[in-house]
Amino acid sequence: MSTIKTAGFHHVTLVCRDAQRTTAFYRDLLGLKLVKQTVNFDLPTTRHLYFGDAAGTPIHHVALGVEDETGQLKWKRRLTDAGVPVTGPYNRGYFKSIYFEDPDGQILEIATAGPGFAIDEPADQLGQNIVQPKESQLPSGRDEAEIRALTHAEAVSEITPEIALQGIHHVTGITNDIGAANDFYQTALGLPLIKMTVNQDDPKTLHFFWANYDGKTIAPHSDMTLFGWPANARKGREGVGQTHHIAFRVPDDDTQLAWREELLRLGHDVSPVRDRTYFKSIYFRSPDGLLVEIATDGPGFAVDEDAGQLGQELKVPDFVRADPALAASVPSAV
Numbered sequence: 001m002s003t004i005k006t007a008g009f010h011h012v013t014l015v016c017r018d019a020q021r022t023t024a025f026y027r028d029l030l031g032l033k034l035v036k037q038t039v040n041f042d043l044p045t046t047r048h049l050y051f052g053d054a055a056g057t058p059i060h061h062v063a064l065g066v067e068d069e070t071g072q073l074k075w076k077r078r079l080t081d082a083g084v085p086v087t088g089p090y091n092r093g094y095f096k097s098i099y100f101e102d103p104d105g106q107i108l109e110i111a112t113a114g115p116g117f118a119i120d121e122p123a124d125q126l127g128q129n130i131v132q133p134k135e136s137q138l139p140s141g142r143d144e145a146e147i148r149a150l151t152h153a154e155a156v157s158e159i160t161p162e163i164a165l166q167g168i169h170h171v172t173g174i175t176n177d178i179g180a181a182n183d184f185y186q187t188a189l190g191l192p193l194i195k196m197t198v199n200q201d202d203p204k205t206l207h208f209f210w211a212n213y214d215g216k217t218i219a220p221h222s223d224m225t226l227f228g229w230p231a232n233a234r235k236g237r238e239g240v241g242q243t244h245h246i247a248f249r250v251p252d253d254d255t256q257l258a259w260r261e262e263l264l265r266l267g268h269d270v271s272p273v274r275d276r277t278y279f280k281s282i283y284f285r286s287p288d289g290l291l292v293e294i295a296t297d298g299p300g301f302a303v304d305e306d307a308g309q310l311g312q313e314l315k316v317p318d319f320v321r322a323d324p325a326l327a328a329s330v331p332s333a334v
Helices: 019-029 069-081 144-149 178-187 253-265 324-328
Strands: 009-014 033-040 043-052 063-066 087-091 096-101 107-112 171-175 193-199 202-210 224-228 243-250 280-285 291-296
Touching (some): 019 033, 019 043, 063 069, 069 087, 069 096, 069 107, 087 144, 171 178, 178 202, 178 224, 243 253
Parallel strands (some): 063 107, 171 224, 243 291
Antiparallel strands (some): 009 243, 033 043, 087 096, 096 107, 193 202, 202 224, 280 291
């Protein structure tokens, strides 16, 4: 186990085809605030949009949280009324989930806050044994017609505070070596294994969970999960509708530098520190090829915009403005 432990997710970066369409989906339909419009610092001809809460806390994801089942059903109704197909809610034991896709085909999930991982293991002994789901949680035990019929009775035209999405609930990926992944997340990221179970939609597939866990409680927004697919399974490729990378948090520059030294000591190929204006980043890859970032919490998105007007204008880094060719190729604001 690493002596350095991430507090949880900083952000998740996805790849989209149409910035206007993506903004309409994440901002207008899901209610996430567009907190920054800038460019990809490594490819300034492309936009880089950040969605989060009103304060610009770095969030963007694949599995977002809602407080309870009532709020979840309101989201199902809001999405289906907008023409977005939704499956679920499915009882995953530790939470309930609905699933849908963004305009580029990225699978998204809205999951409830609880009941949590201690329902089938003692809270101080999580991740000790493989836990099998109940029959009612597996395809053979579900009433799919009843599940499809579950929704909120009335249209949901407004995102009220009680159904507002609460940041990253968890991130789920796929690996072809669950053992190597387990060593990576515990050793490189300091995230203990908190649950060993199986994919409830494919019980032949293992499903492991890691999180910031102190032996008693799990920190919010820190739950990374992987399905263990066969070693000969086709590997994913970066592109539209895919996750580009996952970023974990560190509080400051000094912690990031210490982490970089530790990762190098462990044999990982780690990038130099890169200044992204709103935070600093280092990059490396997991054993299955996922690009992983360690990003500082600060200085934050308000360094070049008033905190009350985040995301209003396109912000271009100085090195792009200083290069006439690059500056001429910068896309317009959404």
